Amino acid sequence: MNMLRSQRARTVLTLGLLxxxxxxxxxxxxxxxxxxxxxxxxxxxxxxxxxxxLAPFATGYIASDRLRESEAEAQVMIIGGVAVGLLTALPTVILLLFNSAEYRFLLDLTLKLVPFVVATIYAVRLHRIGSDQRLIIGSWLAIVVLVGIVTFSFALIFEIKGDLRTVLPNISRDWVDVVTFDHRNELMTGIFTLLLVSAGAGAAGSIMVLAPPIPRKALLYGLGVTLIVGAFGETVRLILQENVDRDTLKLIFRRDTLRQNPALLLFIVSTISGFLWAKFGQQARLGFSNLEPSRRRAVNGVGMLVFAGIMLMLPWLIGRTLSDVAVTIGIFVLMGLGLNIAIGLAGLLDLGYVTNYAVGAYILAVLTSIGPLGRLDGVFTFWMVIPVALLAAMCAGFVFAVPVLRMRGDYLAIATLGFGEIIGKLAISDWLKPLIGGAQGVQAIPKPIFLGIELKNPEELYYIVLVASLVTLFVSIRLNNSRTGRQWMAIREDEDVATAMGIDTSRAKLLAFTLSAATGGVAGAIFAAKVGTVFPNSFTVFISINVLSLIIVGGIASNPGIVVGAVVLIGLPELLREFSDFRFLMYGALLVIMMIKRPQGFVPSKLVSHEIRTGVKAKMAAAD
Amino acid sequence: MALLEVNDIHTYYGNIHALKGVSFEVDSGEIIALIGANGAGKTTTLRTISGLMDPREGSVFYDGEDISLSRADTLVSKGISMVPEGRGVFAKLTVEENLDMGAYTRRDGGIKDDLESSYELFPRLGERKKQVAGTLSGGEQQMLAIARALMAKPRLLLLDEPSMGLAPVLVDGVFDTVERIASEGVTILLVEQNAHMALQIADRGYVLQSGEVAIADTAANLRQNETVQRTYLGID
Known part of the structure; x- marks a missing residue:
């Protein structure tokens, strides 16, 4: 019983403090x-x-779920949820106290006590393992002095500056306002509110676990929909703006924010629909799979048609700003599909993919620009240069692949990373300045003209990206199911055995790098035409990392996964502007979480998910 | 003229002298066993013949042609096929795709028929043709590796430790299969630690010791040879 209790306490403590x-x-x-x-x-x-x-709510939910596994009673679970909520608020409360002038002495006290506490804990440990008396006293003194130097200097800094912000610049008034729920001046009320809200959220999380599944699903669905619509208020408003008149829009939104009544209505409607889906969704799916195959195909076909229609109409449904985002996403989908040939199919970790993007962009820029650097004055149009950009990128892919053919794994990654950097340096160099403008880049790139219409807006450029993506998607699906694709997979799994099958691995790798580069060139050219100018600082290692991350997050070797990955990693930061400062923090966190919780990606390819599930090792002993 | 002629080959791993002048020959239609202890150079010999490694000295002749420095992938279309040690099936590809990879160098129309005859030879593979190879049992994977090598229509089949990691019951099955393949006219060079089984099906055998051929004789004689009995067959 005691064991169980301490185990439960540990669960609550760990999750809450986390x-x-x-x-x-x-x-x-x-x-x-x-x-x-x-x-x-x-x-x-x-x-x-x-x-x-959301943090205490989610943690309360997880904690209660774990408690239920140890067959805890309902009240234990709710107490656990409350405790998790309080623990979630605790570090913030302590920092609030440290930050206020009134309770500053607590910080001083803590900083002064820390060396003694640390030293004493260590001394007790030494004593327990039966160390020598002199050693214990000596190390106690040493730790007090060493740790003391650090903490006393901190205490001194705070004393002189009188402010936590010297060390933690973001612990600002704004932060205090948020965490105290706007009780900056009555600190105790603020802290109390925070603890109350947090504990309540934790308890709510526990209650969610206790609730029967159907209402739970309905409620979570309703909450989720409302919160997402609210958080992306600006995006939703932009979409509605295209289809709803201004007065109705004003009823729903105050500037970019959802008004209270529409939010409530949305919550009710989505909860009810969530309830219906939770209750009858299973039946609907069952009914669908019981349909005759021909009927099922028909239903699927209608679904596909609707989807295709939406994709075709998209720019007119979502308006200019979001079309611009869609074009950016499309450019990255193109690159993702390309890079996937090297990484997903052939297993070649290419970290220099930006090379192909830059080559495509600069080729288009120099050949079509009507500015001072474009000496060809409108002789070439966008459409004539696209194939050139594609071929040029393939050449670049080929040339950079030759020296790295014999490298494997990490070494390959490092070498390609280097190539990506070389391209960036070349673009900004004085040596190539007469040709591509150095740091000033190339300007005055005309927009594509199609049948006499200038495609100057994102709504129109969207179709170029759409067509290019569809073509690439088609090629990549065909490759996946061909001998060429399987030859790459064979190399990915075991180069020696692949050779023993008669596969010329050098040729196959060259082909993978070259084909993979092609779409990068097209993406670069479209990017250049979209922006109208090309600067070297657009072509950094972060492009390569973005493309790689979207493949990993979406699902390696999975075409739909790449689209999802691009929407999540490229689209979301564009939509949540506040997000953009923390983009790479979020990327890092997302990648770590994905690797732990869902290594196969959002939309995994069948093979990869199978491999991860069964833990099949691709490598088998090849030689003694 | 012998189908395969290995003349005094020396092969190195970096500075390590692994093969110190190995010579032997394989005639058309024979089953030849290379036996020896761990590290004697059996697998290295196979890798050198198949082109995965190059000899620093000496030569390998196949069908009268010097193939010492040929790359592995070019030898497959000449009729040398290898079943690598540890089976080396492509774990993530299906059985059928694995077999198709075996016929990678072929451009003729007979691949479909050969797939069918593989499934006749190994009915278990036929039942599992759409299954991912990594989920097959060890014995089935060995069968797949052999079937895949046969898809290239080899004249010479190099088998590296086909019994490794298999239950004794399955080992019998594998050696039966090897005999059956040989009876259809495929020449076989077999590397095996399980000398007992290897010498039962082989025509002739070579005993490798620290990178050199120590004994060369017919399989029947080798089975009676005192040194071989003591060292490799565990008979006192």
Whole structure:
């Protein structure tokens, strides 16, 4: 019984402190204050506060779920949820106290006590393992002095500056406002509110676990829909703007924020539809799979037609701003599909993919520009140069592949990383300045003209990206099911055995690099035409990393996964502007979480998910 | 003239002198066993013949042609096929795709028929043709590796430790299969630690010791040879 109790306590403690550390961390890096800018529901709460509530809610849910596994009673689970909520708030509360003038002495006290506590803990440990008396006293003194130097200097800094912000610049007034729920001046009320909200959210999480599945699903669905619509208020408004008249829009939104009543209505409607789906969804799916194959095909066909229609109409449904985002996403889908040939199929970790993108962009820029650097004055049009850009990128892919053919794994990755950097340096160099403009880049790139219409807006450019993506998708599906594709997979799994099958691995790798480069060139050319100017600082290693991350997050070797990955990693940061400062922090966190929780990606390819599930090792002993 | 003629080959791993002048020959239609202890150079010999490694000295003649420095992938279309040690099936490809990879160098129309005859030879593979190879049992994977090598229509089949990691019951099955393949006219060079089984089906055998051929004789004589009995067959 005692064992069980201590095990449960440990679960609650670990999870609570973990989410507490999380809240403290995102506050300290400035995310909470930045997210405060965005109201989710008008005058009710903002994205920053949503994070404060969502963390204890989610942790309370997880903790209660674990408690239920140890067959805890309902009240134990709710107490656990409350405890998790309080623990989540605890680190933030401590920091609040440290930050206020009144309770500053607590910080001083803590900083002064820390060396003694650390030294004593260590001394007790030494004593337990039966160390020599002199050693214990000596190390106690040494630790007090060493740790003391650090903490006393901190204490001194705070004393002189009188402010935590010298060390933690993001622990600002804005942050205090958010975490105290606007009780900056009555600190105790603020702390009390925070603890109450946090504990309530934790308890709510536990209650979710206790609730029967259907209402739970319905409620989570309703909450999720409302919060997502609220958080992406600006995006939703932009979409509605295209289809709804201004007065109706004003009823729903105050500037970019969802008003209270529409939010409530949305919550009710989505909860009811969630309820219906939870209750009858299973039946509907069952009914569908019981249909005759021909009927099923028909239903699928209609679904596909609707989807194709939406894709075709998309720019007119979502408006200019979002079409621009869609074009950017499309450019990255193109690159993702290309890079996937090297990484997903042939297993060649290419970290220099930006090379192909840059080559495509510069080729288009130099050949079509009507500015001073374009000496060909409109002789070449966008359409004539696209194939040139494609071929040029393939040449670049080929040339850079030759020296690295014999490299494998990490060495290959490092070499390609280097090539990517070389391209960036070349683009900005004085040597090539007469040709491609150095740091000033190439300007005055005309927009594509199609049948006499200038495709100057993102709504029109969208179709170029769409067609290019579809062509690439088609080629890549065909490759996947061909001998060429299987030859690459064979190399990925075991180069020696592949050779023993009669596969010329050098040729196959060259082909993979070359084909993979092609779409990068097209993507670069479209990018150049879209922006109208090309600068060297557009072509950094971050392009390569973005493309690689979207493949990993979406699902390696999975074509739909790449599209999803591009939407998540490229689209979301464009839509959540406040997000953009924290883009790489989020990328890192997302990649780590994905690797732990879902290594096969959002939309895994069948083969990869199978491999991960069964733990099949691709490598088998090849030689003694 | 012998189908395969290995003349005094020396092969190195970096500075390590692995093969110190190995010579032997394989006639058309024979089953030849290379036996020896761990590290004697059996696998290295196979890798050198198949082109995965190059000899620093000496030569390998196949069908009268010097193939010492030929690359492995070019030898497959000449009729040398290898079943690598540890089976080396492509774990993520299906059985059928694995077999198709075996016929990679072929451009003729007979691949479909050969797939069918593989499934006749190995009915288990026929039942599992759409299954991913990594999910097959060890014995089935060995069968697949052999079937895949046969898809290239080889004249010479190099088998590296086909019994490794298999249950004794399955080992019998594998050696039966090897005999059956040989009876259809495929020449076989077999590397095996399980000398007992290897010498039962082989016509002739070579005993390798620290990178050199120590004994060369017919399989029947080798089975009676005192040194071989003591060292490799575990008979006192």
């Amino acid at each position: 989410s507490g550390a999380f809240i403290l961390f995102i506050g300290a890096v400035g995310m909470i204050a930045a997210f405060q800018e965005r109201e989710v529901v008008d005058d009710v709460f903002s994205l920053g506060q949503l994070l404060l509530v």
